Amino acid sequence: MSGEGLSIKTGERFSDALKRHKYKGIAVVAKFNGSLFDLSATAPSEGEFFPVELNSEDGIRILRHSAAHLLANAVIDIFPGALLNAGPATDDGFFYDIDMPPVSSEQLKDIEREMHRISNRDVPIQRTVMTKDELLEKFKNNPYKIEKIMKYVPDGGSSSVYTQGNFSDFCTGPHVPSTGYIRYFSLTSVASALHKKDNGEEKQLVRIYGTAFPDEESLKNYFVMKEEAAKRDHRRIGSEMDLYVFDSENAPGFPLYAPNGALIREILISYMRDLNRQNGWTEVSTPHVFRDTMWKRSGHYAKYRSDMYLFDLAGDGYAIKPMNCPGHILIFRRKIYSYRDLPVKLSEFGTVYRYEKSGEVGGLTRPRCFTIDDGHAFLAMDQVRTEIISILRMFMESFTTLFGDLEISYELSLIDRENPENFLVTYVCRKCGARFEMRASDSELVCPSCGSLEHSVDLSKWDSASDALRSALLHLNLPFRETPGDAAFYGPKISVYLKDAIGRKWQLSTIQLDFFMPSNFDLTYIDSKGNRSPVVMIHRAVFGSLERIIAILIENYSGRLPTWIAPLQVVIIPVTESYLGYAEVLKREMMNAGIRVYLDSSSETLNKKLRQIRKFRPAYICVVGENEVKENTISVRNRADNISTVTLKGFLETIEKEIRTKSINQLVG
């Protein structure tokens, strides 16, 4: 949409109005009174409309949606029996879910060829309005469309069908005027997707992904960007920097940290340990294995048994821990706490093991074992808000330190008040007034004291907890959106998202409120009136897992980590071996200053030594030769490849400051 509105008369076609105004751009649809209309549509009243350009946000979405139709058209041409489900535009392209036999990559090329053929013929795309009955008749052979028509079109109402040549689809549109508008597209992959029918049944469909752009240049750029993202892949960079290995034969899904990677973990742990201490978190240590009795009580056994590493020994069942919280609970309940002692805040860098299914494991973002910077606060409900504020501050501080000014956003996940049966809520018996907590979806709601089936729901606990979380976010003025129904079954939660240097969104840590575990383990404290009161638990992780935060760091910085985190802070390269003596003096001085330094004493050429060290992404490379020896200086090259000449003293002072302040920027160069 550009410039000023164009006038249109009642009943005039938008395309005709464009001609009348001698419109020069490439419009795909028209915006009239805030709604989008096909260009072939007529204006319902007199007024002004704005042409929506192909090359605009709305335009690209419409283009991609039309490309999804083009895809469906091509599939039906080649596989007449295929049943279409849904084909929306996505953030970077489109897909269509289709009930058909599996598609090979060869067939994908055939489909793409057919799409180009239809595009070249420039087939007009036409909208037809049909009544619900007509729609049901037209799509009677496609149960997926029938399902949608029944769901979205009211009885006696009508909706639209879009037709291009031999192909029609039930769709509200709008669409580009003809298939010729869709020229720069590509099918990118085939996947399977599950379709949940209304009766709960699941059906596996073929999902074909593609993307489309207004011009060839943008399409090319898209693939260049994809390659850029692939170059940042932490698996690739991590192996170049010698951080970790994945031995898929002997340890599938279990990352093994080499010295450089272990160093990064060490640095992050020590940073978080300080932050924990400053915020009143004490550190505990719990074992990796517990008797299965505990997992049965915690509820993990029932729900996650198939994802746990279990074993039997001498007739007893054991499980390797998939979570740290039960261990912390056992520590908490070793004694009786007074309200004066709360909150009790236990933290641990706890490594957990979860058997992720074969198709789910991958890199550091989804390993089968990972270390959480875990923490559990045990407190009274009226302390929740203050504690959440403190934890949110820890988030902000740590992410600013690690990533600088990247955009962080928050999500508040709440109970679905209309459908509380999937959540752990308090019920009040209408007969005897007894209160009991349970999840209605797990079993029948029977009052445990009188056996009555009459009860009412009490959401006050959920409400005060949700209010505390919301109020903490508001207090800190943090941007957040609320998602009712997304809460964990045992309590509401806050999730944190980070947008990285190339615009990708990562989910980081979560803060979860938990009413379930405290009641399962009967955790109480003595309140000011001397009564036993139930404890509320907060589960929190700031980094989430070390694995994940390391992956994000590497992908965000493309491996060129801030100096305080870089495993290799300085590499010294003598121009030739004759300057090794001077280089060794420098190395010793730097080592004494606590800097992680490596001296390349090989007899290779300077160029070769530079080339070889590059993949390790050192923070600084110091080259020394005749000039430096003579002047008693160092030639320093930083991560951005800027070269400057400094004295050893000046270099040490600056880099020490850079490391001490955990600067994400380099101060030399």
Add this chain to the structure above:
RNA sequence: GCCGCCGUAGCUCAGCAGGUAGAGCAGCUGAUUCGUAAUCAGCAGGUCGGGGGUUCAAAUCCCUCCGGCGGCUCCA
């Protein structure tokens, strides 16, 4: 677990209408002593992911298992 693609030297990859393996980088040895991304030469390195089958003959074709990648589902 499901769909698609893939698995050849430490790494990146070639070889695949079937005739029991090849390159570059890395490694080692030697020469070169060099000013900010490719100095030269030589050497060594692989039961072609595992198992089974077809065949006179399998890295190549078929089956199966194990892994990896992209999605789906899941992610306490």
